[in-house]
Amino acid sequence: MTEEQMIAAAPEGCGECLPPNPVEGFLRSERMPHIWCPGCGIGTTVNCFARALLQAKLDLNKVAVVSGIGCTGRVAGYVNLDSFHTTHGRAIPFATGMKLANPELTVVVYSGDGDLISIGGNHFIHAARRNVDVKIICINNFTYGMTGGQLAPTTPVTAISSTTPYGCYEQPFNLPNLAESAGAVYVARWTTYHVRQLTHSIGEALRKKGFSFIEIVSQCPTLYERRNKIGDGLDMMEYFKESSVVKHGAPTREVGIGFQGPIVVGKFVDIERPTFLDLMDKQMTRTLDAHYTGSVVEQNVRG
């Protein structure tokens, strides 16, 4: 779909003379302005997500967005879909229950690095291991934005945070490597600079069956950049532009990010593996044969 077609397909805009924004129908405009700071990268990613949804031609009544807590956790509140703002770290198990209870839904988890990988890290690896068919969009801004810029499991070594005032000395997680090791079938990383590639990747993940993970390296001008004296949002975009290297299929163990170092981006993993429900149905059918009645959806959702 071209930009013009998208515009034509989009709902009525609010401006008198401006053409309507093609993604406006996907946002709860009554909830604007959003809470994100000027220069924050999260809004950019939401725009990409909306465009990817539009292009994927999914029935938007069957798409649910689940967030945890944090700046990115607020995404659920702004998208005009069934949306669930859950507890800190627990978006993935909530999404797991939702997807398994009604497999007709496309369930997207949209949250931050601290939420998904620190407090929610255990759920992340287990959902990947099970290959639950949920899509994980993880905004990595290297810090806890909402609570004031504390150390995250992604903070690069030597970077300053409010709880590592003398510089971080903990090894951060390499998220694509973690996702692949735990069993994700689709793993990609982009930055907020790579809007077209990111939109494309989200589209792929939406169509992919299984646990799909997209890391979006994003800027936090208010806390991360300011505290580390690396400029504002625009400076960070410059950094993303200058320091990103596209390497599709790069071995994920080689894509760790150092402080202001190179960022390897691209699609790293795209494999086929039966999902949790596929395997459950197969095993239950093998064991129970005609006594197996299929999953929850039959009983409760259609019933």
Place this chain on the structure above:
Amino acid sequence: MKRTHADPSGVLTGKHFLDGDQACCEGALAAGCRFAAGYPITPSTEIVERFAQRVPQIGGMFLQMEDELAASIAIQGAVWAGAKSFTVTSGPGFSLMMEHIGYAAMTETPCVFVNVQRGGPSTGLPTLPAQADMMQARWGSHGDYEIIALCPNSPQECFDLTVHAFNLSEQFRVPVLVMMDECVGHMTEKVVIPPAEQIEVYPRRYTTLPPAEYQAFKAEADLVPQFARAGEGYHFHVTGLTHDEHGYPAMNVEPQRRLVTRLMDKIRCSADALARNEEYRLEDADVVVIAYGITARVAMRAVQMAREQGVRAGLLRPLVVWPFPQKRLRELAAGKNFAGFVVAELNCGQVFYEVERLVAGHVPVLLEGHTGGTVHKPEQILDTILRCANVAAEVSR
């Protein structure tokens, strides 16, 4: 609200010899629960082991999660997708689930938590009974909220009250806690499961409004909002933040007052209707024993022994412990001059304080506590009944 009857596919009608854990599972299935998530923990695991065995043959699933945090939120994801859902745990697992009891209360997610209580604190006594999580059930998550908690005293009641728990969770859109204990959970007795058409099931309060008119948290007259599930075009929002009637975050004094007050009032205003008490020989009682769950059975024996010794004792057993049956208790306390109330429980004083709060100044209240690991001996409760009667006799002399 129209009531419906149980789906026969989940109802194991007949007379059985089951333990409390198995009976609880059958109650969940009879109530229409087809989704459970859990993490193994003694002495509750047998509930989901049975569920895992039974449910694939009647259209549902059991999901073993990585921990209790995951289990207690996975069930809520399933609820919003349209399933009836529960989780079961004990001791340390119950502590881990506290945040999600609060989330269910705040988001008005109808679901059931079963806690087969064991001795604590911490790892405590994994295989032995206690009733020391009663205040945790009431207050364990942060903030002001109300839940409903039920205490079965037999495998039969584990079935009956689990069905009731699901119904109340749907009616009030609250998490309902079934507070069993290890003794009841592992005790095998007769359990009669009625035919499906005799089991009432409270249907989910699905909205009848079109999406344009629907507000996800706009309450009806009974202070409970209508429900929409994901995937039906309502595009609603659910959050654990303080929210307005649309479900959108509204973090100010007034929305907080409105929301929290409603969440409390929807239970508090129905407390009298929710009460379910068993009363035994209260008509002429001088000493009233208040006990719940397994302890109430032992207390009934103690009451009989006291009667044999000429002390007029009686028993008040709340089946619904939260909200506490305060109206009945105050009524009782105001009705006559009692020698005293004895609260018997497998803890060092929890419901005791609730009773004391309600009747202090009218009736002396004695605690017959126990640190758990077994149930009281009837003689222990009898001693306190006699002490209560004697103290009163001394005073009146």
Place this chain on the structure above:
Amino acid sequence: MSAVEMQFGGFGGQGVILAGMTIGRGLVLYENYHVSLTQSFGPEARGSACSCQLIVSREPVLYPYMTNPHILVALSQEAYRKFSPNLRPGGTLIIEEDLVRPDGHPEGVQVYKVPAMRLAEELGRKMVLNMVLVGFFTAITGLLQPESARRAVTDSVPPGTEALNLAAFDKGYSCGLAQLRVPSPA
């Protein structure tokens, strides 16, 4: 009648809990008794020693735990040693003849010995020892009709094994009846 307390003890793998369950099921479902069955669930009860206790009454059972059993069934020396001192005076002790050497139970206890293992082996399956025991128990105690006990056996054993287990029950039952006709060797 007032409550009858009974205890079944042995070691893991003998099916002693299932024996107790089967008796309890028969009493509840086909004889209309109230029964409360509890098991030892401590870690020490897993693997080696295990036991279950039944309170049987015409009235609802209030206090759920056994205090002093009227009837003890011991399938191991350890269970015999551990539990028999609790037996009530005049109580009944049922032991597996080859597995238990009775050398220290209270006086005045009526002892019955059943060669359950050998009888089970005659059927070619040692594992049905527990249903031999159920048959023997049914004959000795007279608490439940043999037909009730047989139905409970059918309810309690894995599908497909009913005939074998009923054969085991019948062997135990006959053995018990035979002993009732002669004075007990105790």
